[in-house]
Amino acid sequence: MDEIVDWSQLPIELWPKIGKYLDKHIDVLRFRSVCESFRSSIPPSHPNSPSFPLKIPHPVYDSLNNYVNQSTVYIVEPTDASSNSNLEPLAPSSSKGWLIKVEETKNQPLSLLSPISDRKLSYPLSSNNTSTMVWNLLDYRVIELCKSYKIEKTTRFSSSAIKVAFYPNSPWTSVEDCVACCIFQEGKLGSIKHGDEKWTLVDDKNFYYDDVIVFKGQFYVTDKWGTISWVDVSSLRLIQFSPPLCGFGNKKHLVESCGSLYVVDRYYESSEEMGRNYVGRRYDRDTYMECFKVYKLDEEWGKWVDVKNLRDRAFILSNSCNFSVSTKDLIGYQENCIYFWDTYDVRMYNLDDHRITMVNFNPCIDKTLWSRSPWMRC
Numbered sequence: 001m002d003e004i005v006d007w008s009q010l011p012i013e014l015w016p017k018i019g020k021y022l023d024k025h026i027d028v029l030r031f032r033s034v035c036e037s038f039r040s041s042i043p044p045s046h047p048n049s050p051s052f053p054l055k056i057p058h059p060v061y062d063s064l065n066n067y068v069n070q071s072t073v074y075i076v077e078p079t080d081a082s083s084n085s086n087l088e089p090l091a092p093s094s095s096k097g098w099l100i101k102v103e104e105t106k107n108q109p110l111s112l113l114s115p116i117s118d119r120k121l122s123y124p125l126s127s128n129n130t131s132t133m134v135w136n137l138l139d140y141r142v143i144e145l146c147k148s149y150k151i152e153k154t155t156r157f158s159s160s161a162i163k164v165a166f167y168p169n170s171p172w173t174s175v176e177d178c179v180a181c182c183i184f185q186e187g188k189l190g191s192i193k194h195g196d197e198k199w200t201l202v203d204d205k206n207f208y209y210d211d212v213i214v215f216k217g218q219f220y221v222t223d224k225w226g227t228i229s230w231v232d233v234s235s236l237r238l239i240q241f242s243p244p245l246c247g248f249g250n251k252k253h254l255v256e257s258c259g260s261l262y263v264v265d266r267y268y269e270s271s272e273e274m275g276r277n278y279v280g281r282r283y284d285r286d287t288y289m290e291c292f293k294v295y296k297l298d299e300e301w302g303k304w305v306d307v308k309n310l311r312d313r314a315f316i317l318s319n320s321c322n323f324s325v326s327t328k329d330l331i332g333y334q335e336n337c338i339y340f341w342d343t344y345d346v347r348m349y350n351l352d353d354h355r356i357t358m359v360n361f362n363p364c365i366d367k368t369l370w371s372r373s374p375w376m377r378c
Contacts, residue, residue, distance in 0.1 A: 008037070015041035023170040024144045026074065026137075033138060045171040050178055052105055053152065056192060059160060059184060059199045068164060068180065071103045071148045071320065073115055075329060077141040096331045097141070101148075101318075117341045118150070118319040148321030151182070160185045164320070167214045179233045181219045183209050189221055191236055202236050210252040213322065215261055222252045226263055226304075228297065242297050245304050249293065255315050257324035262307070264315060264322075264338065265293040289356065292338050292349050310336045310351060317341070 019042035022028050032039040053067035077097035101118070103111040112121040149164040163183045175194050182190045182199070187207045190199040203209075208224040219231035221238070226245020229238040245252070249267035256262070269291050294307040294315070313324050314333045317340040327335040338349040339359070346359040 008035070012037070012041070020172060023172070025171050026072075026142050026144050028171045030137070030142070046174055048174045048176070049171065050166075050169060050173065050175045054175075056151070056180065057196070057198050059182070059190060066151045066161075068166065069103060069105065069150050069152055070166070070169075071101050071113055071118070071150070073099065073101050073145040073148065073321070073323060075141075075143040075145060075325075076100055077143070077329070079139060079141055097143075097329055099145075099325065099330055099333070114346070116316060116318050116339055116346045145325070146321055146323045148318070149180070150320045163212055165212045165214050165219055167217070167219065179219075181212050181221070181231060183212050183221070187224075189231075191231065191233065193233075200236055202231060203238055211254045211322070213254045213256065215254075215256050220254060220261065222254055222263060224250075224252060226252050226265065226295070228254070228261070228263070243302060243304070245295055247293065247295070253317050253322050255317075255322045255324055257310075257313055257315070261297045261299075262315075262324075263295045263297070263304075264317065265295065266317075266340075267291055267293070290340070290342065290347075290349070291354065292340075292351070294338075294351065308351065312336075314339060 015038060019028065019031055019038075022031055025045070028042065028044065032042065032044065050070075052070040054070075055065050055067055058064035058066050075097045078095065099115045101113040101115040103113055103120075105111075113119065114121060147166070147169060149166045151161040151164055161182050162185055165181045167179060168177060178194055180192050181202070182192075184190060187209050189202045189206075189209045189212070191202050192199045206223055209221050210224055212219060212221045214220075219233065220228055220241065221231065222228045226242075226247050227240065228242040229240050231237075232239060245263055245265070247263070247265035247267075249265035251266045253264040253266060254261065255264055267290075269289060294310065296305045296307050298305050310324075312326055312328050312335045314327050314335060315324050315338045316322065317338060319341055325333060327333045333339070334348065334350070336351045338351070340347055340349065348357050348359050349355075350357070
């Protein structure tokens with residue numbers, strides 16, 4: 001086991017087989033960056049892979065088009081090689097990483113987004129503040145957490161989409177194999193495949209869907225009662241997956257964490273009931289404030305479990321996707337908390353004491369880096 005292996009001496013025919021097991025674009029990029037033989041062994045992606053922004057029909061006006069934009073959430077962790085980078089003077093001496101969100105469009109520079117609010121951020125500048133600071137990703141560990149999708153309106157007619165899921169999407173996926181599921185503002189659930197001229201309504205009886213995600217290679221949706229179903233994309237039928245949650249919240253969010261499916265029930269309490277637990281803004285007596293309850297689906301017994309503690313995890317409810325992170329790996333995030341966007345600010349809900357605090361800096365970095373790097377502001 002202590003023998004040093006020279007991987008470059010592996011038979012050439014093995015490299016394409018190894019490369020095709022990489023199902024994330026960042027891993028393919030890093031694989032091809034190792035050396036010329038690695039780069040020539042596999043292409044960057046399938047020749048007909050999805051290219052974003054991806055044009056799709058408008059859900060209401062057939063003569064118009066919308067475009068789906070893709071963003072990717074990454075954890076960027078320092079390594080020994082990064083200690084000599086131009087970011088090191090700003091970064092703390094820690095092995096923890098930063099959470100970043102990048103919007104990817106064809107033939108356009110990458111856009112840096114806030115992981116929670118989805119607001120576009122300016123690029124970092126070098127120490128003389130005259131040129132863009134460059135990250136050499138070979139000097140950092142880059143881990144892809146998830147992808148998110150948004151439908152951007154191109155005319156004065158709103159797309160009315162509130163949540164979009166897209167699957168499959170790997171470097172080796174052809175766009176002809178991809179399916180998009182969307183929840184519209186009216187609570188309707190729609191689906192569209194490549195080549196379709198219009199959206200298809202999946203369920204014409206229930207117009208109360210709250211969220212849709214991809215979980216274990218399937219589309220899963222939840223309605224306002226917390227009943228989860230998965231979408232059979234071949235027949236566009238819904239198969240009930242869970243009993244009703246019967247939560248009293250106004251909106252249900254689906255979150256995948258450590259291989260399990262969670263529902264975050266988002267509801268409101270009056271300031272009179274909860275005002276002393278709120279920090280960061282003054283409210284009138286008639287104002288209602290957001291609260292959260294978390295439930296985990298026990299798939300073996302088919303029942304809901306009330307979750308009081310996320311342990312070292314934090315849940316992120318962003319505008320375009322929901323995901324969980326390990327706070328042990330990240331700078332600025334607090335365990336057993338839910339981070340969310342409430343139209344105006346990024347806020348944090350603590351499940352320990354049920355307090356809500358306004359996050360005054362982007363939690364993907366620490367306060368030192370925040371104060372010296374305006375490019376990370378929300």
